[in-house]
Structure formats: C-alpha cells, structure tokens
Amino acid sequence: MLQDFNICINTNFVFGKDAQNQIGSKLKQMGIQKVLIHHDNGKFLYDGGLLDQIKKQLSQKGIESLELGGVLPNPRLSLVREGIHLAKKEQVDMVLAIGGGSVIDSAKAIGLGAVSDTDVWDFFTGAEIPKSSLPTGVILTCPATGSESSDVAVINHVELGKKLLVSSPVIRPAIAFMNPQLTCSLPPFLTACGVVDMFSHVCERYFTPDTEIGVIDRMAEGILKTLVDIGPKVLQEPHNYAYRAEIMWIGSIAHNDTVGIGRVQDWSTHVIGNELSALYDTPHGATLSIIMGAWMRYVYQEKPERFARFAKEVFGVQWNGNNTLEAAFQGILKTEEYFRSMGMPVSFGDYGIPTDEVEKMLDQIAFGGEDDSIGGIKRLNREDCRRIFETAF
Known part of the structure; x- marks a missing residue:
C-alpha cells in the first residue's frame, strides 16, 4: 500500500512547438529582471541561432542577461563556483539553463550557492541543508x-574524485520550456543515453521491497513499456516529432x-x-546500461515475483x-538486449573501461545506515558492490 508522502512539483511546464518563444513574456510575468544564461557552448546554440533568439526575446521584455558557458558532462564543481561568483557580483535573479541534465544541475548548484x-x-x-x-x-x-x-542536482568534484548529489525542494526549477523540435x-x-537514464529512473523506483501499489506500478510499467517501444524507433526516425515529444515528457x-x-x-x-x-568520466547513461543488468542479476532472487512481473508487463x-x-x-536478458538494440554498452568491455580500479571506486561509495550499505530491494555492502562491478566486467 501507499506509504505517507509529501510532494510539491511546482515547475511551470511550457511544452510544445516553439515553446521557447514564450520565454520573454513568461519571465517578465515572474518579475525576473536579470538572468545568468548557463550552457555548454554547444554548436547547436549558435548554428541554429537559438542563443541569439533567447537573448533577443529577453531584451525585448527589458530583461538583462549575461552568459556562462563551458558545462561538461558530469558537471564540474569548479565551473559552479565560477557561476556563483558571477551571479553574486552581477546580482542576477534567475539562472537560465539551456541544455540537458548536466547544464541544469550546474545551474541548480549555482542558484543554491548564489x-x-x-x-x-x-x-x-x-554538511549544510539547503534553505533557499x-x-x-x-x-x-x-x-x-x-x-x-526534479529536486536533485549532481555535481562532480574532480579533485576529490567524488560525484555527489543534493536533494531539496528549493532547487526544483521554477519554469521549463520544452520544445521537442529542439531535440531532433x-x-x-x-538520445540513447537519455532513454536509458529515463528507464533507469523508473526502475530505481519500481524495484522496491514494498508490496504492490496498483496505480503507481501500472504507471511505471506503462512508462517502461513505452520506452521499450519507441526508444529504438526514435533512433530510426530522429525527426519524428511524436516520438521526440513522448521521450521529452x-x-x-x-x-x-x-x-x-x-x-x-x-x-x-x-x-x-x-x-x-567520477573516475573515468563515462557518460551517465552508459554507466547505467553497464551496471543495471549486473545489479539485476545480483539481486533478482530477493524478490523474484517483482522481476517476473517486470518481465511480463x-x-x-x-x-x-x-x-x-x-x-x-528472462526479463533481465530482455533488458540487456533492449540496451544493445540502441547501441548502448552492457559491460565494462563494451565501452573499453579498465577493470583494475574497483577498489578505488568502492572507496568512494557513500555506504550508510546502521548496516553501512546502500539500496532498497536488497541492502548492498562493499563486498556486494564489488561483485556487481565484477559481474559487469
């Protein structure tokens, strides 16, 4: 049954063709006067004129803007600190991310530190709890x-070799402009990395020690089934708006x-x-496709009915x-087959990752609780995680 929960998703979604064209008017309505535009310097920002278009719309509504580019996959703490200094110095009242998860997480961290x-x-x-x-x-x-x-941001501290997250309602974005055309x-x-990330986000919630929750389970299964259906299709038809729209939502x-x-x-x-x-700068989606099958193989006998239901539905x-x-x-094999069908790795070897630094990676995992472990459906200690890494070789 449903346990107690408290959730407030206060993001204003502006979704559809040319959604970004509403940015000036929407931010004006919010009382925004000066924004820090944060991005990754990607060619798409310049080749299609998107960056200039955004600046022009803001200017037309009397909103000042400045830029900080350079976000990398697995966003760096060093750039976040640079952004915080800039945001404070220029007294901006919003951080505007143009990009994907790395840019957004970096922008959230800047907003938090500013x-x-x-x-x-x-x-x-x-060490500190976010308040605003x-x-x-x-x-x-x-x-x-x-x-x-989401209420999560993940940042990579390269010097320490740590990739950590912060979770707080105060960092949920206030507004998101979502135009599927921009992803074609x-x-x-x-694209495949993104689909794997979505698939994994649902699985992290679906594979639970709790008993069945009818509506939530069926919603999760519907999302996963849709991704299995349209994931390969969007790779074959990258300009199909309907596929891109479903993936985006x-x-x-x-x-x-x-x-x-x-x-x-x-x-x-x-x-x-x-x-x-954190150690090899491996793209996030690829790390998930590499680890998920190995994790499933290691834990599925803890709750085989849940994994059998997953396989069936x-x-x-x-x-x-x-x-x-x-x-x-069979569901585990099908999952790995699905990842392979989209060109994603399912082992260290598939992506050319060395296998001699497992101890270093284990040293960085934040094991916790009275049992010094991680996980929900099965609590995993250091030795368990070592075996999962080795299974993924």
Whole structure:
C-alpha cells in the first residue's frame, strides 16, 4: 500500500512547438529582471541561432542577461563556483539553463550557492541543508535526467574524485520550456543515453521491497513499456516529432517522483554507476546500461515475483506463476538486449573501461545506515558492490 508522502512539483511546464518563444513574456510575468544564461557552448546554440533568439526575446521584455558557458558532462564543481561568483557580483535573479541534465544541475548548484555564504560543496556532502535558492529556468534540449522538474542536482568534484548529489525542494526549477523540435538533431548515442537514464529512473523506483501499489506500478510499467517501444524507433526516425515529444515528457515524469511516491526506492544502480562517471568520466547513461543488468542479476532472487512481473508487463515474457525465477531472469536478458538494440554498452568491455580500479571506486561509495550499505530491494555492502562491478566486467 501507499506509504505517507509529501510532494510539491511546482515547475511551470511550457511544452510544445516553439515553446521557447514564450520565454520573454513568461519571465517578465515572474518579475525576473536579470538572468545568468548557463550552457555548454554547444554548436547547436549558435548554428541554429537559438542563443541569439533567447537573448533577443529577453531584451525585448527589458530583461538583462549575461552568459556562462563551458558545462561538461558530469558537471564540474569548479565551473559552479565560477557561476556563483558571477551571479553574486552581477546580482542576477534567475539562472537560465539551456541544455540537458548536466547544464541544469550546474545551474541548480549555482542558484543554491548564489544565496548562501557557505561553500556550495557543503550542500552536497550534507554538511549544510539547503534553505533557499535563486530560481532556475530551463530550456530543455537534451531529455534524459528529468532535471528540468526534479529536486536533485549532481555535481562532480574532480579533485576529490567524488560525484555527489543534493536533494531539496528549493532547487526544483521554477519554469521549463520544452520544445521537442529542439531535440531532433541530437546524435543517436546521446538520445540513447537519455532513454536509458529515463528507464533507469523508473526502475530505481519500481524495484522496491514494498508490496504492490496498483496505480503507481501500472504507471511505471506503462512508462517502461513505452520506452521499450519507441526508444529504438526514435533512433530510426530522429525527426519524428511524436516520438521526440513522448521521450521529452517521459524524461520529466520518470524523475519528478510521479512514479516513486509512497514507497521505498532503491538507487543502487545510480550510486554504483556514478563511480564510473567520477573516475573515468563515462557518460551517465552508459554507466547505467553497464551496471543495471549486473545489479539485476545480483539481486533478482530477493524478490523474484517483482522481476517476473517486470518481465511480463514490460517485455511480454510469459509468466504463469510457476516459472517465476525463469521469467525473472528472462526479463533481465530482455533488458540487456533492449540496451544493445540502441547501441548502448552492457559491460565494462563494451565501452573499453579498465577493470583494475574497483577498489578505488568502492572507496568512494557513500555506504550508510546502521548496516553501512546502500539500496532498497536488497541492502548492498562493499563486498556486494564489488561483485556487481565484477559481474559487469
């Protein structure tokens, strides 16, 4: 049954063709006077005139703007600190992210640090609790993380080799402009990484030690089944607006907790996979496709009925109640097959990642609780995580 929960998703979604053309009027209505535009210096910003278009719309409504580019995948703390200094110096009243999850997370961190006297990294280590933030606006160009409406930001401290997150309602973006047309030029690999991220976000919530929650489970299964259906199709037809629109919206609902409320969540795949990003700068979606199958193989016998149901409802595996373990394992094979069908790696070897730094990655995992472990459906200690890494070799 549903456990107690408290959720407020206060993001204003402006979704559809040319949604970004409303940015000047919408921000004016919000009382915004000066924004820091944050981006990754991507060619798409300049080749199609998107950046100039945004600046022009803001200017026409009397809104000043300045820029900070240079965001990298697995966004760096060093650039966040630069943005905080700039935001404070220029007294901006909004950070506007143009891009995907890395840019949005970096913008959230800047907004958090811009109204604080403490170092922003303290929020990621848990030394400080977020109390307020500059509002964040988003023009989404790469659907994947759902950061455009989530209360989470992930930042990479390169010098320490740590990739940590902060979670707080104060960093949910205030407004998100979502035009699927802006995503049609995404390279196939980035599109596939995004789909895997969405798939994983739902799975982290679906694979739970809790009992069935009818409506939430069916919503989650519907999202996963849709991704299995249209994920490969969008790679074949990258300019198909209908596919791009569904992918874009799924990214948001997969990670704003719509399908995670009222239950224990897992997040082991993300925690373990993040260490590949922190050490090797591996793209986030690729770390998830590499780790997820190995994690599933390691934990599925803890709750085989849940994995058998997943196999049946998402991939159409026959499950008659007597072949539970077999059906559950077939679902794992189908998951890996699905990732491969989109050109995603499912092992260290597939992506050329070294296998001799496992201990270093294990040293960085934030094991917690009385049992010094991570996870929900099965609590995983250091030795468990080592075996999952080795399974993924």
